[in-house]
Amino acid sequence: MTRAVLSIGSNLGDRFGYLQLAVRGFADVLVAVSPVYETAPWGVVDQDDFLNAVLVVESPDVDEWGWLRRGQELERAAERVRDRRWGPRTLDVDVVAVDGVLSSDPELLLPHPGAHERATVLIPWLAVSPDAVLPGFGRIAELDFDDEGVRLRTDLSLNIRTTKIGE
Ligand SMILES: Nc1ncnc2c1ncn2[C@@H]1O[C@H](COP(=O)(O)OP(=O)(O)OP(=O)(O)O)[C@@H](O)[C@H]1O
Numbered sequence: 001m002t003r004a005v006l007s008i009g010s011n012l013g014d015r016f017g018y019l020q021l022a023v024r025g026f027a028d029v030l031v032a033v034s035p036v037y038e039t040a041p042w043g044v045v046d047q048d049d050f051l052n053a054v055l056v057v058e059s060p061d062v063d064e065w066g067w068l069r070r071g072q073e074l075e076r077a078a079e080r081v082r083d084r085r086w087g088p089r090t091l092d093v094d095v096v097a098v099d100g101v102l103s104s105d106p107e108l109l110l111p112h113p114g115a116h117e118r119a120t121v122l123i124p125w126l127a128v129s130p131d132a133v134l135p136g137f138g139r140i141a142e143l144d145f146d147d148e149g150v151r152l153r154t155d156l157s158l159n160i161r162t163t164k165i166g167e
């Protein structure tokens, strides 16, 4: 059994549609879905704003590599083109943390190396899990990060019905 925190983001095309695609793709393992935030781009700043959210997922059958693979499959389904680092994308799925797993493999760094300072990850994560701990960094509520440029989109909701009919 592993529980993972995933950051999803889009700033190209039907941004909300791509976030919905990601939520549908993880529907069978979803524990929590954060609100949606409109966020100013970091890294490469001359690009459009992103929509960002966080998903908490859990499965007895999926390890940290499985979460990475599932995210990459959804990026492919969103026809993501790998262009420049930190550039515009239809869908980005980052594995933020998987339980307490630490990994220095460049194909899967855990926790994600940017997570502790990115408001685009921490604000949605805090919204669904105020007591969350980032392995190696402690409680995310106590991290020092700049929340400027992150705005709640109350008009957008990713929550879907995950309980099967009859249950
Ligand atoms: N925790 C992780 N989650 C997702 N991808 C990771 C992680 N650690 C390493 N990677 C690797 O990063 C590579 C590049 O990912 P990607 O193009 O999405 O980076 P980016 O989103 O532009 O930058 P960043 O990872 O800083 O957000 C992928 O090939 C993937 O194997």
Ligand SMILES: Nc1nc2c(c(=O)[nH]1)N=C(CO)CN2
Pocket: 008, 009, 010, 039, 040, 041, 042, 043, 044, 049, 050, 052, 085, 086, 087, 092, 120
């Ligand atoms: N606001 C925001 N900016 C970004 C984001 C993102 O998800 N949100 N992702 C990037 C590449 O991972 C680069 N810049």
